[in-house]
Structures are given as C-alpha cells and as structure tokens.
Amino acid sequence: MKRWDLIVIGMGLAGLTAAKAAAEKGAKVLIVGRGMGSVTLFGNTIDLLGEIPPGKDMQGDLTRWIAAHPHHPYAKTGWAGIEASLGAFRSLFPPPYTFDTVGSGNSLVPTGVGTLRPSYLLPATMTAGVGMSPSDTIIVGLKGFKDFQGDTVSLHLQCRGVNLSLPRYGLEGLTAIALARLMDEESFRERLGEAIRSQMAGEKRVGLPAILGVSAPADVLKTLEAITGAKVFEIPMLPPSIPGLRIFHRFREALIAQGVTFLMGNPVTAAKVKEGRCEEITVHNPPIATVFRAENYILATGRFLGGGLWADMERITEPLFHLPVFQPESRGLWFRERFFQPEAHPIHRAGIVTDEDLRPVDSEGRVLLRNVRAAGSILAHHEAIEGHSSEGIDIATGNLAAGRALSS
Amino acid sequence: MDLKTEVLIIGGGATGAGISRDLALRGIPSLLVEKGDFTSGASGRNQGLLHSGARYAVSDLEAAKECIIENRILRRIAPHCIEDTDGLFVSLPEDGTEYRATFLRACAEAGIDTLPLSPREALSMEPKLNPRLIGAVQVPDGAIDPFTLVVENARDAESRGARFLLHTEVTGLIRDGLRITGVRAKDRITGNEFTIAAPWVINATGAWANQILAFAGLTIGMALSKGSMLITNTRLSERVINRCRPPASGDIIVPNDTVSILGTTSLRVEDLEHYEVTPEEVSFLVEELSKVIPAIREERFTRAYAGVRPLVQLAGVSDDREISRGFALIDHGSVDGLTGLITITGGKLMTYRLMAEKTADFICERLGLHVPCITHSQPLPGAGRGHTLKDRLLRLRHQIPASRGELLCDCELVPRETIDAILREGKVRELQDILHRTRLAKGTCQGGFCVYRLLGVLNEMRKETVLGGSNRALRDFLEERWKGIRPVLWGTSLKEEELIESIYKGLFNLAPEATLPPGGGDL
Numbered sequence: 001m002k003r004w005d006l007i008v009i010g011m012g013l014a015g016l017t018a019a020k021a022a023a024e025k026g027a028k029v030l031i032v033g034r035g036m037g038s039v040t041l042f043g044n045t046i047d048l049l050g051e052i053p054p055g056k057d058m059q060g061d062l063t064r065w066i067a068a069h070p071h072h073p074y075a076k077t078g079w080a081g082i083e084a085s086l087g088a089f090r091s092l093f094p095p096p097y098t099f100d101t102v103g104s105g106n107s108l109v110p111t112g113v114g115t116l117r118p119s120y121l122l123p124a125t126m127t128a129g130v131g132m133s134p135s136d137t138i139i140v141g142l143k144g145f146k147d148f149q150g151d152t153v154s155l156h157l158q159c160r161g162v163n164l165s166l167p168r169y170g171l172e173g174l175t176a177i178a179l180a181r182l183m184d185e186e187s188f189r190e191r192l193g194e195a196i197r198s199q200m201a202g203e204k205r206v207g208l209p210a211i212l213g214v215s216a217p218a219d220v221l222k223t224l225e226a227i228t229g230a231k232v233f234e235i236p237m238l239p240p241s242i243p244g245l246r247i248f249h250r251f252r253e254a255l256i257a258q259g260v261t262f263l264m265g266n267p268v269t270a271a272k273v274k275e276g277r278c279e280e281i282t283v284h285n286p287p288i289a290t291v292f293r294a295e296n297y298i299l300a301t302g303r304f305l306g307g308g309l310w311a312d313m314e315r316i317t318e319p320l321f322h323l324p325v326f327q328p329e330s331r332g333l334w335f336r337e338r339f340f341q342p343e344a345h346p347i348h349r350a351g352i353v354t355d356e357d358l359r360p361v362d363s364e365g366r367v368l369l370r371n372v373r374a375a376g377s378i379l380a381h382h383e384a385i386e387g388h389s390s391e392g393i394d395i396a397t398g399n400l401a402a403g404r405a406l407s408s
Numbered sequence: 409m410d411l412k413t414e415v416l417i418i419g420g421g422a423t424g425a426g427i428s429r430d431l432a433l434r435g436i437p438s439l440l441v442e443k444g445d446f447t448s449g450a451s452g453r454n455q456g457l458l459h460s461g462a463r464y465a466v467s468d469l470e471a472a473k474e475c476i477i478e479n480r481i482l483r484r485i486a487p488h489c490i491e492d493t494d495g496l497f498v499s500l501p502e503d504g505t506e507y508r509a510t511f512l513r514a515c516a517e518a519g520i521d522t523l524p525l526s527p528r529e530a531l532s533m534e535p536k537l538n539p540r541l542i543g544a545v546q547v548p549d550g551a552i553d554p555f556t557l558v559v560e561n562a563r564d565a566e567s568r569g570a571r572f573l574l575h576t577e578v579t580g581l582i583r584d585g586l587r588i589t590g591v592r593a594k595d596r597i598t599g600n601e602f603t604i605a606a607p608w609v610i611n612a613t614g615a616w617a618n619q620i621l622a623f624a625g626l627t628i629g630m631a632l633s634k635g636s637m638l639i640t641n642t643r644l645s646e647r648v649i650n651r652c653r654p655p656a657s658g659d660i661i662v663p664n665d666t667v668s669i670l671g672t673t674s675l676r677v678e679d680l681e682h683y684e685v686t687p688e689e690v691s692f693l694v695e696e697l698s699k700v701i702p703a704i705r706e707e708r709f710t711r712a713y714a715g716v717r718p719l720v721q722l723a724g725v726s727d728d729r730e731i732s733r734g735f736a737l738i739d740h741g742s743v744d745g746l747t748g749l750i751t752i753t754g755g756k757l758m759t760y761r762l763m764a765e766k767t768a769d770f771i772c773e774r775l776g777l778h779v780p781c782i783t784h785s786q787p788l789p790g791a792g793r794g795h796t797l798k799d800r801l802l803r804l805r806h807q808i809p810a811s812r813g814e815l816l817c818d819c820e821l822v823p824r825e826t827i828d829a830i831l832r833e834g835k836v837r838e839l840q841d842i843l844h845r846t847r848l849a850k851g852t853c854q855g856g857f858c859v860y861r862l863l864g865v866l867n868e869m870r871k872e873t874v875l876g877g878s879n880r881a882l883r884d885f886l887e888e889r890w891k892g893i894r895p896v897l898w899g900t901s902l903k904e905e906e907l908i909e910s911i912y913k914g915l916f917n918l919a920p921e922a923t924l925p926p927g928g929g930d931l
C-alpha cells in the first residue's frame with residue numbers, strides 16, 4: 001500500500017493551503033474532502049481581522065492584538081506566520097488577477113446589502129469598490145437574478161442603481177454559476193457592457209454582482225471597463241461565491257501540477273489510532289472503503305457546516321478522531337438571547353485546543369495525537385465570523401500545520 | 409382622526425374576528441382594532457389542532473361536547489381551513505388499558521365517534537409509531553389553519569361593512585360616569601393617536617384581557633399558561649397522534665401540511681411580552697414524544713414557538729390543566745357596575761365561533777334586536793376552494809411558468825407574483841404582515857435566503873419607506889427568526905445556522921446597530 005508523507009483532511013482554505021505548503025517542500029501529499037470546501041460558499045476577500053481600522057498599519061496593530069489574545073490561533077502563528085502564509089497565497093495569483101491590499105491595512109468593501117466590510121487582501125475585481133462615493137457610482141443588478149438585490153445595495157450606498165434585463169436569456173436557472181460562465185464568453189460580456197453604458201450618467205465606477213467570470217475574471221473586467229469607460233468592481237453576494245470558486249480552482253490546478261493527489265467527493269469515515277498516533281484513515285466511496293496511511297495528518301474539516309464538529313442535544317463532538325472539544329457547559333449556553341449582540345455567541349469559541357505545534361491536547365495540555373495537527377476554523381478560541389478573520393486563520397494555521405508536520 | 413362605531417372589538421384573534429363576522433351577518437356594524445396583525449396572540453400560536461373533543465372527554469365532558477359540535481360545524485363552514493386527517497389515541501405499555509376503557513366510555517357519552525384499532529392496524533396506518541404500542545383508538549381529530557380561518561372571518565365581515573384597524577393599540581378606555589363610551593387608540597406604525605367612540609366595547613384580547621381592563625381599574629381572575637411547541641422538518645404522521653393517557657405535557661403530534669407540530673408544555677407566565685421556549689422544554693418534548701414516534705430523536709426541527717393560554721381561573725385549583733378550558737363572557741355592567749364593556753376570554757380556538765355567537769347574542773339582546781345567529785350554517789367565503797397540498801402545487805404549476813421561474817422562496821416555492829399580488833392589495837404594513845400571508849420563510853431555511861430577496865423586491869418597488877428601511881427590517885427579521893430557531897439549534901439546524909451567520913454577520917457585516925464596527929452597518 002502506498003504511504004504518504006502527509007494526508008490533509010478537508011478542502012477549505014486551511015486544507016488547501018496546508019497541502020500546497022507541504023507539496024512545495026517536496027512532500028508526497030494526499031488531500032481528501034467530501035466536497036468543495038467552504039471557500040466556494042463565502043470566499044471573496046482575504047480578511048485578517050475586521051477590528052483593525054482602515055488606514056492603520058496591519059502589522060503593528062495585529063501584532064499588538066495578538067499579544068492581547070494569547071489563546072487565539074494567531075498566537076500560534078504570530079505576525080510572521082501570517083505574513084508568510086499571505087505571501088504563499090499571493091504567489092498563486094500572478095497578474096492580472098492578483099490579491100492586493102489597498103493601502104497598508106484594511107479597506108472597506110461594499111457588500112450585497114450595501115454595507116461596507118473591512119477586508120485585507122482584495123481580488124483585482126474588487127479593488128475599485130474601495131472608496132466609492134454615492135455620486136460617482138452606479139450599481140447594476142440583473143433582472144431575475146435573485147441572489148443579488150441591486151436596489152438594496154444602491155439604497156444603502158445612496159447611489160444610483162439600475163436593473164438590466166439580459167436579452168435572449170430567460171430567467172430560468174439564472175444562477176451565479178450560470179451567469180459567471182456566460183461572462184466568460186466575450187460576446188455576452190460585450191453586450192452586457194453596452195447595456196450598462198447606455199444606462200450610465202457620467203458615473204466613474206460601476207458595481208456588479210460578483211459574477212465576472214469563472215475562468216478569466218481579468219479579461220471580463222478589461223472588456224467591461226473598456227466599454228463603459230469606468231472602473232468596474234464586483235460586490236460579494238449570497239453563496240455560492242464565484243470569487244471563492246476561482247480560489248478553489250486555482251488551488252486545485254496548482255496542487256495537481258505539484259503532484260498532490262486530489263480526492264474529492266468522499267468523506268473520511270474513520271481514523272485508526274494506536275499509541276498516540278494516527279495509523280490510517282478510511283475514505284468511504286460506496287460500496288468501497290479505501291484505507292490511506294501517512295506519516296502525518298492535518299485535520300482541517302471546518303466547523304459544523306463543514307462537518308468538523310457535530311452537536312447533538314447534549315454536547316459538541318469531533319466525529320473523526322473523537323478529540324475533546326472545548327465548549328460551553330450546556331446547550332442552553334451555546335447561544336445568547338439575541339442574534340445580534342456585541343459579543344459573539346459562546347459556541348463560536350468552541351473547538352479543538354492544541355499545543356504550539358497545532359497538535360490536539362487534552363484539558364491538562366497533554367498531546368493526544370503526535371502526528372495529527374488541526375488547522376483552520378475547527379480550532380478553539382476564535383470568533384472568525386464576526387471577527388472577519390476566517391481566511392486569515394485558515395491560511396496562517398494551514399501553512400503552519402504543514403510546516404510543523406514536515407519538520408517533525 | 410376620530411372614529412365612531414356601534415360596536416368596538418379589541419383583539420384580532422379568532423374570537424374578535426368571529427364576533428365581527430357574527431355581528432356583520434346580523435347587520436350590526438363593528439370596528440375591530442388589533443395591536444399587531446391578525447392572530448398575533450394565542451390564535452396564531454397553537455398547534456393548529458381541529459379537536460374532536462376526545463382529549464377532554466374524560467376530564468371535562470362539557471368541553472368535549474362543545475368541541476365535537478364545533479368540529480362538525482367548522483368542517484361545514486370552513487372546509488378550506490381544515491385537513492381531514494383523523495387522529496389516533498395511542499396506548500403504550502406504560503399507559504395500560506384501564507384509561508383506554510374509560511376514554512372509550514367518555515367519548516361515547518360526549519358523542520365522539522371512536523374506532524378501536526389493534527396494534528397491527530395502527531402500525532399499518534402510521535408506520536413510524538412505536539412498535540411497542542398496545543393499541544390505538546381512531547377519533548375525528550384534524551388539522552386547522554388558524555390564520556386562514558381568522559382572515560376568512562374578517563374578509564367576510566369586511567364585505568358586509570365591518571371595519572378593521574391592524575397595528576392599532578388601545579391606549580385607554582373613555583369613561584363617562586358609569587359608562588364606557590369609547591377608547592383611545594394609537595397607530596403603532598405612524599404613531600397617530602385618536603379616539604374611537606362606541607356605545608359597546610368588547611374586550612376580546614385573550615391573555616391580554618386584564619391589560620385592557622386595567623384602564624378602567626378592573627381585573628378578572630385569569631391564569632396565564634405558556635405552551636411550547638416544536639416544528640419538525642418533515643411530516644411524521646398522516647394523522648394527529650395523541651397519547652392515550654390523562655392529559656399531560658408532551659402528548660400530541662399534529663400534522664400540518666408538510667411538517668408536524670409537537671406539543672405541548674404548560675408553565676405559568678406573568679409577563680406577556682417576554683417569554684421564551686427554554687432548552688429544558690425542548691428536551692422534554694423530544695424525550696417524551698420520541699416514546700410515541702421514536703424517529704423524533706433523529707428528526708430535524710425548524711423552529712420552536714410558544715403561545716399563552718388565557719385560562720379563566722377558579723379558586724382552589726392548582727394545576728393549570730385542571731382549570732376549565734371553557735370560556736367566560738363577563739358583562740362589566742352587571743359585575744362591576746361599568747356599563748358598555750364586555751370581556752370574552754378563556755376558551756380555545758375550537759370554540760371561537762361559539763364564543764362569538766354568545767357575545768353577539770348578548771349585544772343583540774342589549775340593543776333590543778331579535779336576529780338569530782347563522783354562523784353555524786353560513787360557509788366562509790373561500791369554502792369552495794381547493795386547499796390541499798395537491799391543490800396548492802397544482803396552482804403553482806400554473807404560476808411558475810408565468811413568472812419564468814422567479815421563485816423568491818425555494819423551500820416553499822413562493823413565486824414573486826404572490827408577493828406582487830399582496831402588495832397590490834395594499835393592506836400589508838410591515839415585513840411580518842407579508843410573511844403571515846405567504847409561505848415565504850416557513851421552510852427549512854426559515855427565511856435565511858428568501859427574506860433578502862423579498863427585501864430586494866420591496867426596495868425595487870420603493871416600498872422600503874413604508875416598511876421601515878430594508879437593513880433595519882432585515883435585522884429585525886433575523887432577530888425575530890432567532891427567537892424561534894435558537895431553542896432547536898443542534899444537529900443539522902446548527903449547521904445551517906453557521907451558514908446564515910456567515911452570510912449576515914460575516915459576508916454582509918450586519919452588526920447590532922449600537923456597536924457598528926468600522927464601516928459596518930448602513931452608510
């Protein structure tokens with residue numbers, strides 16, 4: 001039986017980052033996931049920490065923030081680990097479709113409800129939205145595409161909005177994916193560009209739903225900007241996320257090119273543990289169950305949505321290795337009385353507690369599995385959703401876990 | 409704006425709407441004020457059970473007789489609000505056979521048809537039942553849609569001259585010596601205050617009865633009992649399933665369209681505006697009812713909710729389940745010496761028509777009119793309309809091609825046309841009014857996706873000013889949704905909640921308004 005240096009379980013941004021980092025160091029890597037990871041649902045920008053105000057220097061402020069939050073996953077990676085992982089991520093996206101900061105810190109990206117969200121690295125298709133003003137921007141919605149409500153965006157951004165009909169295309173099945181694939185066709189985006197231009201009244205920027213092509217977003221941007229004579233930007237909307245899909249596709253392409261074995265669509269159903277080490281995992285592809293063995297494993301299965309954590313009526317468990325999960329004492333304490341409140345729901349801080357090496361530990365701090373590391377949102381002591389730090393935690397801990405696994 | 413009416417009805421539940429219709433059919437004009445939407449109180453927060461009366465047969469024979477009579481009347485006048493499911497009273501080994509014998513005798517005495525079934529027969533009819541059951545009895549229970557029932561009563565009344573003011577709260581009673589001559593009222597959306605003059609004021613506010621009476625310094629003996637319920641993601645049984653044992657908490661499962669409703673609990677409450685379903689109640693209902701249908705333990709729940717039963721209180725009874733579910737019609741003229749004010753409370757959804765009849769009889773008597781009640785024989789306006797799930801899906805088949813597939817709600821198949829039609833009618837005043845009148849947001853995601861789309865449609869139609877601004881409405885909706893969903897967050901529901909939080913708090917950066925992060929919230 002083939003034996004791997006590293007098996008990564010989970011295809012979210014943490015798992016993808018870990019697999020790439022390990023492959024670049026020459027390791028023989030298998031990545032296995034039950035489906036496309038959560039990056040295809042929510043991935044748009046790379047957010048590090050929302051509470052650092054725009055205009056502030058990220059390195060200095062985040063370094064101080066980490067010092068004040070010693071249990072946060074960032075405390076394991078430090079700024080140096082975050083910076084290294086951002087570099088690795090950006091190396092996957094050469095020009096023209098790059099991920100960059102606007103200025104030295106966070107910038108504010110318009111969203112699908114017309115709010116602004118603090119983000120760190122923006123894809124080239126979103127930078128023009130930063131600094132938009134009500135008078136210089138027009139928001140374009142598409143009739144029949146219900147997951148982007150242009151009028152909601154323009155109402156709250158206080159700018160002009162129009163809804164365009166797509167000639168010759170019915171409304172049936174008008175999904176983000178279908179639209180993005182149409183945008184990949186030059187003739188389609190040219191017609192859309194013309195339709196937008198006919199509606200403009202001197203605006204310098206055009207905001208569109210984030211559907212500017214699956215495979216060639218930079219070309220789509222170029223066409224639309226040439227026709228409209230304005231800067232064009234994408235606005236994040238309801239899942240699935242086309243910009244996230246681009247990230248996923250780019251990782252998959254790079255991983256396969258680097259010789260990583262990419263096994264998608266089947267869950268890992270069992271892990272065999274002996275004397276503090278994982279010996280093998282079982283991947284279930286009915287009716288076949290296949291066993292895979294590696295020196296090291298990275299558990300990047302996400303939280304509840306990804307299946308990394310599971311909650312029954314009594315408690316929260318980690319279903320694969322049955323690791324202890326840091327969690328509130330009882331179900332009644334998982335969530336607060338109100339949906340929106342200043343502090344995150346206590347359940348968000350639940351997760352796997354690890355040592356400095358990202359190896360899961362028990363309540364006494366003893367390492368439970370010497371060759372298993374946890375990475376990404378499954379880790380305890382973060383509030384990634386409200387904190388706007390999901391991608392940062394994923395890539396920083398994914399990168400670190402791979403590095404530690406290979407140096408062990 | 410000051411108004412006048414012959415009879416003023418306070419409360420837009422089944423009782424109030426029923427009285428409005430009964431009076432209208434007798435030619436008496438009325439005006440109804442309701443502080444929220446129709447069925448905001450217990451009428452909209454119950455199990456939707458069309459009682460056969462069997463549940464009360466042993467403990468309260470009179471209530472059982474009332475129920476079966478009203479059951480037959482409602483099947484006649486409101487067939488489009490009813491699903492004729494039948495019901496089973498299931499005996500588990502721990503329930504024994506003694507109660508079952510008593511139960512069968514009591515049902516016979518109350519005039520309720522029963523059909524005893526063997527365990528095998530019961531299991532072939534309802535395969536998800538606990539296979540350990542020792543017997544079952546079939547009774548004519550059913551499922552009823554209270555919202556449609558109330559709206560249909562109001563629609564019929566309105567077509568006969570009755571008037572309705574929703575989102576209008578009574579803020580005081582106007583008194584002239586020993587007479588109530590009207591009320592002070594406030595529009596809760598515009599804030600406009602005005603008076604309504606009326607020689608007769610009917611307090612049909614259910615659990616809120618004492619809040620209205622307090623304006624006149626009066627009070628009646630009433631216990632407030634909270635009942636909590638859980639909605640499943642799938643329909644567990646074809647029929648209503650009851651435990652064949654003395655009435656207790658956690659003993660009934662009512663099918664409702666494509667889902668089932670588990671109930672109930674009974675806990676005293678004092679504060680009518682702040683009560684919630686506790687984790688203990690949820691655990692109890694799941695534990696107790698999984699004895700009847702074991703699959704409940706693995707079932708996904710979409711929502712929990714609670715209603716407050718107004719129970720007219722008799723001295724010396726300690727258990728709320730022993731307090732009569734009967735109703736009380738109180739003439740404050742003869743009881744308290746304050747003429748022109750009547751309170752009708754207690755009772756249950758099943759007897760709303762009877763309560764309305766008795767109230768209208770009283771008003772007629774005082775007005776010196778001799779017009780008989782005809783609500784027991786006069787069908788509601790939509791009574792001929794097909795109303796089953798099949799009818800609804802068939803109608804959709806015709807609607808969806810017309811909209812070219814623009815479904816706002818994928819879970820419950822609500823096309824955009826439905827919303828356009830409601831807005832054209834012009835009666836809705838806030839987001840929740842729209843949600844009450846459609847199946848939007850009632851499915852698995854509980855509005856997580858479709859309300860964003862609905863608000864977009866409203867913004868497109870420039871309705872946002874009427875509805876209070878769209879992101880505020882979105883926040884309010886998510887907060888209201890939270891009340892129902894928080895108690896059932898585990899398993900698959902919890903997974904979905906991570907999705908919803910990731911969208912609204914993560915991706916869209918909606919934050920509590922008091923603590924907007926940099927750039928968060930509205931501009």
